[in-house]
Amino acid sequence: MATTLADVAREAGVDISTVSRVLRDDKTQRVAARTRQRILDVVKKLNYQPNAVARALRLARSRTIGIVVPQLDNPVFAEIIAGAEHAAAELGYSLLISHRTRSSDDSDLFRRLVNTNRVDGLLVVSFDEDMQLIQDFQGVEVPIVVINRKIESMSCCVYHNSYKAAQLATNHLIDLGHRQIVHLAGRGGGFNARLRWNGYRDALTLRGVPYDEALVRTVGYAAEDAATATRVLIENSNVLPTAIFAATFLTAAGAMRSLHEMGIPMPDEISVVGIHDAEFALILYPTLTTVRMPNREMGRRAALALCDILSGKNVDSEIVLEPEQLMLRNSTGPCRQG
Amino acid sequence: MATTLADVAREAGVDISTVSRVLRDDKTQRVAARTRQRILDVVKKLNYQPNAVARALRLARSRTIGIVVPQLDNPVFAEIIAGAEHAAAELGYSLLISHRTRSSDDSDLFRRLVNTNRVDGLLVVSFDEDMQLIQDFQGVEVPIVVINRKIESMSCCVYHNSYKAAQLATNHLIDLGHRQIVHLAGRGGGFNARLRWNGYRDALTLRGVPYDEALVRTVGYAAEDAATATRVLIENSNVLPTAIFAATFLTAAGAMRSLHEMGIPMPDEISVVGIHDAEFALILYPTLTTVRMPNREMGRRAALALCDILSGKNVDSEIVLEPEQLMLRNSTGPCRQG
DNA sequence: GGTTAATGAACAAACGATTGTTCAAACTAG
DNA sequence: CTAGTTTGAACAATCGTTTGTTCATTAACC
Structure with a gap:
């Protein structure tokens, strides 16, 4: 059995309350x-470590936070989790992970997590389109920090400046001389999808390149969707686009595959740029130019914010993270038609 | 505040012990x-949910298991986690996630997790090469299930039949007429790396293809390592290999990138096959032929085994999962030199 | 030297559940 | 009608902490 306060107290010949006070560094006494x-000698000798469960019961605080993610096998979410876990661990919090798929009816997932007093607070990573999210928050009595999206009614949201990211990507293409720039946008008009579309449109307008809605295609999440859309787009074009700005990594990859299949060389005939950077950007051929987003940082900041709230500090209701940088690789190049 | 047993008892006009017995379905009384x-009416009316912390203290069981992973942004580990989370949730267990990097000195990570009574058991996902693992298990007093590797001294290990997977991959290449088959093996000689190497060698031998150690290269984990190794290998070959069997997904991707860069067409001149299947196999060009391994299932079986151990059941000390199937895609084709 | 103040540590009551024990009321039987 | 047995539910101890309160000592002061 693990050693308890009582063991230490007996060995040191004092009361357990005294041991507790020494360890908690109680000021009142x-x-x-x-x-x-x-006491400290005995604690070290017996390798005493306080029972977190007992303490959680007494203090009504478990020092555990829950993170709810829509999917795990997505490098973006994985990075968020990694950042959150790291920050939480540093602050002495544990991270309980929970899965919330789009399909499964998990309307009481949050309440279950909380009502059974397992977690002091919740980190919720949002899918762009999850509209049910807000109503599922009803009746959840712990602080919630929303990641990857802004929700007005929530006390704290941490998200990327996707608008800026899209501008970076688009400007890069414009700088290379491109004018016929396709945007493969996220279907469903979610938070980030909308911002990226707007960023793309405004970047064009600001630089005097006409914005043509016909060059925008909304595609689903899977690489396959982007591949199909790209094929259709290219086959039906009178004037071939010279560049593609893909809203996500998988979208970029799907587009690239189609281009390969159609024998269109990159970046010679068409440049491709994506958003989000990961090891996978390096395994594509050609290696993918992307706008690197601070996903780890997003997880970290969210965890920090939640812990701050839990210790009674005030936090900004919105934490917006700027894109890190444009990762220049081999999928983009000067426009040959310019 | 959340409702407690006392609230229910007061409302129903009974003692808390009676409420508890009704809810636990106590046979002794x-x-x-x-x-x-x-009582049941009041429970429903007040939406009572038992306080997991209090119960954990009383029962000395938290119904929480910890999973320790070496890295998060790896689709294989992500799938394992997803499988474990799902199975654990179904059995009423929560999953505490913890990160154990190769570098960080986390020799007491396990003990910390356990001694503070946060977790009833541990799922440890192993890196192939982590040799320190075993000694870090010393003094950990909860059941441990090791995932992704066999460790003799442990009571339960869940892992893939990597030997068989390698044979599947190699046989596929042999069937296509290939004889000069390179193996990019995992460096460090870890559990899976060794099995795959052996599977490759034995498959060749069994089919009468001479095994030539010069065709095996050990490479590190990153795609870049495989890329470099492939380049060196090709440039120094008298007889060009016609196929590559890469031990992991990233290795395959790295090799493919080098082949692209050297202008060697796939699969016309060189076929490539990898192990582990994920969305990423579909975004490569050409799409990658792989042996699909049951990673989710590995996580699931490990969680089930751990929960079985925790409820006193006996479990097999080894659970070996066979490769799911060869995913035939466009990176492999008949040998043109045959 | 006797009263008061400060010090140091024990005592005890929670936190919310589980579970062995006790006990009153109702029932059975002779 | 009384002694003995069931039945149903309350009582109480416990898990390992934290923290307000009490209580001896010792020190301090006039």
């Missing part, structure tokens, strides 16, 4: 230096 | 049908 030392 | 119904 003083302990003689000799006694304190004796 | 009977409760009058009327009382039982009254």
